[in-house]
Amino acid sequence: MTETSAARVTVADIARVTGVSPATVSKVLNDRADVAPGTRALVKATVAEHGYVKETTRRTRPPVRRRPQRRALVDLVFNDAGSPWAAEMIRGVGAIAGDAAVSLVVSEVKPGGAGISTWLDGADDRSSIGAILAFSDLTPAGSQRAAALGTPTVLVDPVGDFDSHLPSFGAGNWGGGMAATSHLLELGHTRIGTITGPMRYLCSQARLAGHSTALARAGIEPDAALVRHGDFHYDSAVTAALSLLDLEQPPTAIFAANDEQALGVYAAARQRGLSVPEDLSVVGFDDVPMSQWVLPGLTTVRQPIREVAALAIRALLSVRDGGSLPEGRTELSTTLVVRDSTAAPRR
Numbered sequence: 001m002t003e004t005s006a007a008r009v010t011v012a013d014i015a016r017v018t019g020v021s022p023a024t025v026s027k028v029l030n031d032r033a034d035v036a037p038g039t040r041a042l043v044k045a046t047v048a049e050h051g052y053v054k055e056t057t058r059r060t061r062p063p064v065r066r067r068p069q070r071r072a073l074v075d076l077v078f079n080d081a082g083s084p085w086a087a088e089m090i091r092g093v094g095a096i097a098g099d100a101a102v103s104l105v106v107s108e109v110k111p112g113g114a115g116i117s118t119w120l121d122g123a124d125d126r127s128s129i130g131a132i133l134a135f136s137d138l139t140p141a142g143s144q145r146a147a148a149l150g151t152p153t154v155l156v157d158p159v160g161d162f163d164s165h166l167p168s169f170g171a172g173n174w175g176g177g178m179a180a181t182s183h184l185l186e187l188g189h190t191r192i193g194t195i196t197g198p199m200r201y202l203c204s205q206a207r208l209a210g211h212s213t214a215l216a217r218a219g220i221e222p223d224a225a226l227v228r229h230g231d232f233h234y235d236s237a238v239t240a241a242l243s244l245l246d247l248e249q250p251p252t253a254i255f256a257a258n259d260e261q262a263l264g265v266y267a268a269a270r271q272r273g274l275s276v277p278e279d280l281s282v283v284g285f286d287d288v289p290m291s292q293w294v295l296p297g298l299t300t301v302r303q304p305i306r307e308v309a310a311l312a313i314r315a316l317l318s319v320r321d322g323g324s325l326p327e328g329r330t331e332l333s334t335t336l337v338v339r340d341s342t343a344a345p346r347r
Contacts, residue, residue: 014047018039064080073129074316085286088286102129123146146165155171171303172332176334191250198229241254256283259286259298260283277296286301296340
């Protein structure tokens with residue numbers, strides 16, 4: 001190489017003198033590790049001898065416009081994303097996600113093994129920081145698959161048995177069912193009907209068990225004729241409540257396993273010309289916003305839905321920040337909220 005000013009020495013010049021490729025010279029100049037020691041020494045000696053100055057220091061390049069980094073995602077998966085309960089879950093998760101600069105993706109997976117299995121197949125491809133499965137009906141095999149995902153996964157009110165593979169969050173459903181029925185007993189009701197949720201759901205089983213325990217403690221034998229099995233939806237609750245009200249000895253009060261079903265009881269009472277609470281007392285479960293808006297205001301068991309949602313997403317954010325998921329089941333207490341839909345029975 002002929003003598004020239006440092007400003008005119010190029011990577012190609014160094015490559016020509018040393019007999020290596022320009023790419024290898026560039027690797028040495030950028031301190032890349034994948035160059036043989038002898039070659040590295042030769043290139044560095046040649047650079048020192050000829051006074052090469054790296055291009056980036058010899059002229060100013062225009063700034064590179066970087067794309068904004070994609071925000072992290074959390075998956076929130078429901079069997080029924082349209083219920084009032086789901087709306088409260090979305091608000092609870094969304095509030096924490098927003099503060100943490102995390103985007104929320106809501107999916108609805110219809111009940112049945114095929115739906116959740118399909119979702120699990122694509123879970124890792126979503127690149128989310130974690131997933132919250134609400135009312136999921138995972139099989140034991142599905143639970144193991146979910147636990148093995150690269151995506152941290154937690155459950156909220158799982159349908160099947162609480163599983164050691166995944167942490168779960170929820171409310172004290174047994175205590176809530178007992179509190180609802182105990183309130184009616186204290187008012188003087190002894191013939192109390194109930195409309196359950198789907199009995200494959202653990203929360204439905206627990207609420208019915210709490211109801212039965214309250215009756216038993218009051219010395220009242222639970223009567224299967226006063227139990228109707230619902231699906232947590234309004235229409236089925238209307239049908240179930242009409243069936244109870246048409247009994248030869250109808251109940252003077254009905255405990256519905258969620259607020260949407262309680263509103264169905266209101267509708268059935270109107271159809272039979274009954275007033276709430278003068279002729280029929282009604283108690284719901286959840287305390288979603290509509291329970292305060294209806295007339296009369298609904299007495300209900302407040303389930304801390306948003307607080308449960310916050311626990312679930314904070315568990316995932318903890319993993320993102322280097323922590324680990326909790327183990328087992330975490331439950332928050334329920335609270336009876338007394339409004340105007342309950343009163344002492346007419347004598």
